[in-house]
C-alpha cells in the first residue's frame with residue numbers, strides 16, 4: 001500500500017479517528033507500511049481504526065469489542081522475536097512502574113531485533129495515567145536496552161481539519177471536572193540488535 005486508501009472512511013472520519021494527533025496518522029501509517037511488516041500489532045487498539053490502512057495489523061485490546069484479540073498487553077500470546085512493528089498509542093500509559101515494566105518487557109520480548117515500537121503517551125501523572133516524560137523514556141530505554149530511534153517530541157491533538165486544538169502546552173480543558181492537556185509525547189523504541 002504505497003498511498004493511503006481512504007475509501008473505507010470519509011476523510012472527516014479518518015481525521016476524527018486517525019489523524020487525531022500529530023504524527024500518529026498519515027506519517028505513522030506510511031512509516032509502518034514502508035517496512036512491509038508481516039506481523040504488526042496495535043496494542044490497546046481501541047476501535048482498531050488503523051486496521052484498514054496497515055496490512056497484517058492485529059488489534060489487541062483488553063476491553064474493546066472491535067479488537068481482533070481481547071487480551072492484556074502484559075501477556076502477549078506471541079513468540080519471542082516474532083513481531084515487525086508495534087503501535088502503542090495511549091495504551092502503555094496506565095498504572096504503576098511494575099505494570100509499565102511488564103508491558104514494555106513484553107514489547108521487547110516479542111519484537112524482532114531492530115524492529116520498532118511507536119508510542120504515544122500521556123504526560124499527566126494523575127491517576128490513572130503513568131505520566132511519561134523524557135527522563136522516564138530514557139530510563140526505560142536503558143533498563144530494557146531499547147534504542148530510541150525517534151526522540152520524544154510533543155504532539156498536539158488535532159481538530160478534524162488538522163489544526164492543533166490548543167497551541168500552548170499549558171492550555172487545559174476540563175473534561176468530567178478533570179484538567180487535561182491536549183499535548184502528548186510521541187517516540188519510537190527499537191529493539192536492540194545486540
Ligand SMILES: C[S@@+](CC[C@H](N)C(=O)[O-])C[C@H]1O[C@@H](n2cnc3c(N)ncnc32)[C@H](O)[C@@H]1O
Nearest residue numbers: 044045046061062063064071072073089090091
Ligand atoms: C486511550 S485509549 C487509545 C485507543 C487507541 N490506541 C487510540 O489511539 O485511539 C487506550 C486503550 O488501551 C486499552 N488498554 C489499556 N490497558 C490495556 C491493557 N493492559 N491491555 C490491553 N489493552 C489495554 C484500553 O482498553 C483502551 O482501548
